[in-house]
Amino acid sequence: MVPLFNEAAVIASVVKGALSVFPHIVCVDDGSSDDSAARALAAGAVVLRHPINLGQGAALQTGIDFALAQPGCDFVVTFDADGQHLVSDAQAMVRRLETEPLDVVLGSRFLDGRTRVGWSKRLVLRTAVFFERASSGIHLTDAHNGLRAFTRDAARRIEITQNRMAHASEIVNEIGKKKLRYAEQPVKVVYSAYSKAKGQSLWNSINILADLFLN
Amino acid sequence: MEHQTTIKVILIVAFAAFTVFLMLPGRGARHLAIRRLTMILILALTIAAVIFPNALNQVAHAVGVGRGADLLLYGLIVVFIGNALVQQRRSRHIEQQITRLARRLAIAEAERPLPRDTERPEADTAD
Numbered sequence: 001m002v003p004l005f006n007e008a009a010v011i012a013s014v015v016k017g018a019l020s021v022f023p024h025i026v027c028v029d030d031g032s033s034d035d036s037a038a039r040a041l042a043a044g045a046v047v048l049r050h051p052i053n054l055g056q057g058a059a060l061q062t063g064i065d066f067a068l069a070q071p072g073c074d075f076v077v078t079f080d081a082d083g084q085h086l087v088s089d090a091q092a093m094v095r096r097l098e099t100e101p102l103d104v105v106l107g108s109r110f111l112d113g114r115t116r117v118g119w120s121k122r123l124v125l126r127t128a129v130f131f132e133r134a135s136s137g138i139h140l141t142d143a144h145n146g147l148r149a150f151t152r153d154a155a156r157r158i159e160i161t162q163n164r165m166a167h168a169s170e171i172v173n174e175i176g177k178k179k180l181r182y183a184e185q186p187v188k189v190v191y192s193a194y195s196k197a198k199g200q201s202l203w204n205s206i207n208i209l210a211d212l213f214l215n
Numbered sequence: 216m217e218h219q220t221t222i223k224v225i226l227i228v229a230f231a232a233f234t235v236f237l238m239l240p241g242r243g244a245r246h247l248a249i250r251r252l253t254m255i256l257i258l259a260l261t262i263a264a265v266i267f268p269n270a271l272n273q274v275a276h277a278v279g280v281g282r283g284a285d286l287l288l289y290g291l292i293v294v295f296i297g298n299a300l301v302q303q304r305r306s307r308h309i310e311q312q313i314t315r316l317a318r319r320l321a322i323a324e325a326e327r328p329l330p331r332d333t334e335r336p337e338a339d340t341a342d
Contacts, residue, residue: 028321037326041326041328042328042329043328044328045328046325046326046327046328047325047326047328048321048322048324048325048326049321049324049326050317050318050320050321051317051320051321052313052317054313054314054317058314058317058318061318062317062318062321062322065318065322066321066322066325069322161311163310163314
């Protein structure tokens with residue numbers, strides 16, 4: 001499932017790429033103002049539309065709720081809409097869920113040398129990893145990677161209440177709280193000029209902290 | 216300076232209470248009741264302060280504040296910040312409700328794609 005917000009330029013190719021491997025793609029259009037939803041639909045994805053923009057966390061939970069309601073859904077994979085992720089990585093993660101005793105496989109861009117990460121991004125992500133470890137007791141190498149694979153059971157148990165970007169830390173907390181078996185998978189994050197232009201700013205990490213600690 | 220200790224303690228306790236309040240989850244009826252009682256208390260104090268302006272001065276002196284007007288300002292700040300926090304929590308709650316509503320709507324109105332063989336070439340921007 002793909003949370004989608006104003007990615008009309010790339011969403012069709014992302015959906016088609018994913019459909020080459022996965023049978024069902026669900027795009028949750030989070031109130032895009034462009035024609036992202038129509039393009040995703042044309043490319044072959046099921047499209048759920050939030051009537052208003054709620055945030056990526058909310059979109060993920062909507063997609064998961066929908067997926068769980070579909071008969072025969074054994075695994076849920078979350079995948080970014082901007083083309084940052086490789087379908088082959090997602091496929092490898094699902095395969096691990098099938099063959100290993102795991103509930104969740106999380107993508108990490110720091111486990112192999114395929115991804116070049118700038119120093120400021122690296123610093124932010126390292127700090128986030130530190131906070132996540134302190135609050136959840138779970139030690140990951142990447143704090144904010146949109147590529148994740150859940151078994152049906154794990155997807156059902158994880159509850160995302162953080163509507164905006166703090167959901168990534170919330171998912172880690174949920175894994176800790178619900179004692180899910182997890183592993184990290186080295187994945188490549190493709191920083192195209194396109195995704196860089198849309199990337200998370202440093203300011204956003206302050207908002208994430210505020211979302212996490214203030215009720 | 217040391218006679219100002221009382222007001223300092225009061226203010227610090229008030230703000231510490233806000234901080235705790237902010238971290239705790241809201242508790243329905245009790246929460247609402249406390250908010251309403253606080254409101255009534257504030258109104259009563261305001262009326263009392265209007266009727267007995269000198270009393271305000273005396274209270275101010277008792278807690279180590281120079282003038283009644285200064286005490287009033289401190290009180291205003293405490294009430295203002297408290298109110299801001301309550302409103303913030305409230306809007307968060309409403310946001311959660313809207314989220315659930317929007318989610319229901321999105322799932323109820325899911326759009327399924329046409330069969331795969333009718334892909335439109337213009338949507339293809341693969342690299």
